[in-house]
Amino acid sequence: MSAASETALGLKESTTPAGRLVKLVIHALVLVVFAGPLLALLVSAFNHVSDPTQLSVVPSSPTLDNFTVAVDQGVLKYLLNSFFVVGFGLLLQVVVSTLASYALARKKFPFMTLVFVAILATLMLPEEILAIPLSLILSDLPLLHINLIGTLAGMIVPLGAWAFSILVMTEFMKDVPRELEEAARIDGAGEFRIFAQIILPMCRPALGVIGVFGFTMIWDQYLLPMLVASDSSTYTLPLALRTLRIDPIVTPGVVMAASLLALLPSVIVFLFFQRSFVHGLSSGALKG
Amino acid sequence: MTVTQLKPVDTGSPDPTPPRFSGRGGRWWVPWLFLAPALVLFLYFKFVPMGSALVMSFQNVQPFLGNQWVGGDNYAKVIASDGFQQAAWHTVLLALCQTAGSMLLGLILALLMEGQSHRLSFIRSAAFLPVVVPMAVVAELWRIMYHPTGDGMLNSLIGLVGLGPSGFINDPHTSMASVIVTGIWRGAPYDMMIFLAGLAGVNRDLYEAATVDGASRARRLLHVTLPGLRSVFSILFILAAIRGLRVFTEVFLLTNGGPNGSTEVVMTLITKLGLEQNRLGVASAGAVLLFLATLLLTVVVSILRRRERE
Numbered sequence: 001m002s003a004a005s006e007t008a009l010g011l012k013e014s015t016t017p018a019g020r021l022v023k024l025v026i027h028a029l030v031l032v033v034f035a036g037p038l039l040a041l042l043v044s045a046f047n048h049v050s051d052p053t054q055l056s057v058v059p060s061s062p063t064l065d066n067f068t069v070a071v072d073q074g075v076l077k078y079l080l081n082s083f084f085v086v087g088f089g090l091l092l093q094v095v096v097s098t099l100a101s102y103a104l105a106r107k108k109f110p111f112m113t114l115v116f117v118a119i120l121a122t123l124m125l126p127e128e129i130l131a132i133p134l135s136l137i138l139s140d141l142p143l144l145h146i147n148l149i150g151t152l153a154g155m156i157v158p159l160g161a162w163a164f165s166i167l168v169m170t171e172f173m174k175d176v177p178r179e180l181e182e183a184a185r186i187d188g189a190g191e192f193r194i195f196a197q198i199i200l201p202m203c204r205p206a207l208g209v210i211g212v213f214g215f216t217m218i219w220d221q222y223l224l225p226m227l228v229a230s231d232s233s234t235y236t237l238p239l240a241l242r243t244l245r246i247d248p249i250v251t252p253g254v255v256m257a258a259s260l261l262a263l264l265p266s267v268i269v270f271l272f273f274q275r276s277f278v279h280g281l282s283s284g285a286l287k288g
Numbered sequence: 289m290t291v292t293q294l295k296p297v298d299t300g301s302p303d304p305t306p307p308r309f310s311g312r313g314g315r316w317w318v319p320w321l322f323l324a325p326a327l328v329l330f331l332y333f334k335f336v337p338m339g340s341a342l343v344m345s346f347q348n349v350q351p352f353l354g355n356q357w358v359g360g361d362n363y364a365k366v367i368a369s370d371g372f373q374q375a376a377w378h379t380v381l382l383a384l385c386q387t388a389g390s391m392l393l394g395l396i397l398a399l400l401m402e403g404q405s406h407r408l409s410f411i412r413s414a415a416f417l418p419v420v421v422p423m424a425v426v427a428e429l430w431r432i433m434y435h436p437t438g439d440g441m442l443n444s445l446i447g448l449v450g451l452g453p454s455g456f457i458n459d460p461h462t463s464m465a466s467v468i469v470t471g472i473w474r475g476a477p478y479d480m481m482i483f484l485a486g487l488a489g490v491n492r493d494l495y496e497a498a499t500v501d502g503a504s505r506a507r508r509l510l511h512v513t514l515p516g517l518r519s520v521f522s523i524l525f526i527l528a529a530i531r532g533l534r535v536f537t538e539v540f541l542l543t544n545g546g547p548n549g550s551t552e553v554v555m556t557l558i559t560k561l562g563l564e565q566n567r568l569g570v571a572s573a574g575a576v577l578l579f580l581a582t583l584l585l586t587v588v589v590s591i592l593r594r595r596e597r598e
Contacts, residue, residue, distance in 0.1 A: 007403055007487075008399050008402060008487055008495075008508075008509060008513040009399050009400070009505060009509065026400055027407065027408075030397065030400070030401070030411055031411060031415070033473075034415040034417065034477060035414040035417060037418075037430070037433060037473075038417055038418070040429075040433075040441070041429050055433065055441050095325070096325045096326050097326070099322045099323070099325060099326065100322060100323050100325070100326035103318075103319035103320070103322035104323075107318065107319040109316065109320070112319075115323065115327070118330070118335075119326070119330060122334045124530070124582060124583060124586055126530065126533075126534040126579075126582065128536050128555050129341075129534060129555075129578055130338060130575075132558065132559070132562040132563070132568065132571055133336075133337035133338070133340045133341040133344065134337040136337075136568075137332065137336060137337055142332070142336060157329070158329070158333040160325065160326070160329040160333075161333045166326065195322070220422045220423055220424075222423060222540075223537065223555075223559075238422050238425070239424070241424050241425065241428050242424070242428075245431070255432075256429075256432075259428055262422055263420075263421045263422060263425045266420045266421065266422060267417060267420055267421065270417075270420040271413070277420075278481060278485075281478075281481055281482065
């Protein structure tokens with residue numbers, strides 16, 4: 001018995017048929033409970049549902065009609081809006097966060113601790129609580145007097161202020177060896193070149209973490225887009241699901257088809273970047 | 289950090305000429321230039337909204353007539369109102385049950401799913417999917433699963449063991465429990481992943497020592513594994529409780545506070561006050577109270593953690 005592979009319960013490869021059966025049942029149960037509903041979503045999206053109260057688990061009459069109706073209802077436009085918001089939002093978030101982290105991790109300047117603590121404090125400021133005052137501010141930006149309500153920009157710009165990314169990035173940048181920077185400086189590299197060509201390439205793992213987390217966070221957002229979108233022309237896909245459901249001529253199959261389109265991007269990102277995701281999850285949470 | 293401290297030693301040449309960039313690199317405004325975008329955005333979208341929520345919470349907000357200072361009136365109104373008291377109670381209940389349920393189920397899952405085999409890692413990934421599915425999708429999916437007639441998906445399932453049909457989210461008696469179950473379904477796999485990371489950090493030698501000492505599996509779990517997970521528990525508790533207090537999306541989409549106010553939580557109430565009734569002052573007071581509760585919870589738990597570490 002090697003200690004390294006020991007698990008907390010000490011469950012070993014069961015040799016008895018009974019032990020194997022128990023394990024198999026437990027694993028199947030976990031799959032059914034957590035993945036089962038999503039499988040029902042998948043099947044229902046491709047199935048002709050005659051009964052509006054039912055999800056199908058077995059594909060009885062496969063069809064693409066649900067998607068055709070969903071597209072007629074403008075789902076592609078909502079999907080495009082979602083991609084637009086997540087694309088530019090994530091870009092803004094990553095650029096702003098890495099720039100700020102460079103200053104916080106690699107420089108010393110007066111009030112540095114104050115700035116860092118002020119940014120970190122916003123981690124405790126749930127965006128739901130800020131939602132209403134934030135929407136008021138978006139309707140008339142102080143000093144600039146621009147109204148961003150009813151625009152996708154209104155959903156994108158606030159995403160730039162995201163303390164989690166700054167925290168992760170700053171921690172990581174602190175560990176980049178200073179010798180690299182010094183060498184580049186002696187070669188006459190300017191501040192921005194050091195940032196972009198020396199420090200950033202070293203931070204790829206951290207970029208993966210903030211990218212994946214930023215993506216899922218933005219894709220999952222609901223309340224802020226709801227307050228910013230004034231009509232369906234700026235709906236993101238998650239917002240549109242409710243409108244679809246309320247529409248009396250839309251069947252659950254269509255809602256499930258639209259839901260499938262809404263969940264695929266974040267599931268794909270998760271599956272491709274699983275390692276970054278799990279790494280960020282555990283390190284972020286356990287460091288506390 | 290250590291690198292910074294070592295630097296004077298590295299460059300320990302007696303040459304007194306100042307380097308082109310001052311010791312820490314760059315002119316004084318360089319760090320501020322890099323920080324500027326973040327500072328502007330945080331100011332606009334975090335600090336100003338927080339400040340304006342605070343200010344509005346002491347005002348009678350009238351968009352075209354000018355705001356009036358009303359002192360603590362909004363707070364008095366909020367705290368005295370039955371609606372808010374009920375919503376606060378529902379929020380605490382929801383946060384507590386969801387947190388406890390997700391942690392318990394997440395721990396059980398982590399203990400069962402710990403291991404290196406391909407099958408286990410496949411099941412772990414599959415079980416984790418609910419976490420990455422957008423909440424709006426989760427809510428729409430569960431709405432259909434919770435269909436209140438006998439042929440609804442979950443009703444036909446519980447019908448197999450002779451229960452139901454239940455009204456689930458449509459029945460004031462079961463609506464809160466239904467919202468909690470949906471939250472646990474999405475929260476437990478998240479907790480499972482964190483527990484798994486925690487389990488990987490438990491000292492293997494202790495397992496072996498316990499086995500050598502003849503401790504049973506149950507005793508080993510109780511005396512070695514669970515104490516080793518203590519910091520995981522407190523982190524998960526803070527994270528989940530904060531998430532629970534600000535709960536909005538799933539309640540809004542599953543029940544919107546109904547039926548009969550049986551699932552009204554603070555955030556759905558605030559949104560109704562603020563958006564539908566335009567009572568921004570009162571809504572802001574509610575939001576500030578919710579923020580204070582979050583803050584209090586975070587501070588108390590971190591003090592408890594610190595005391596435990598010492």
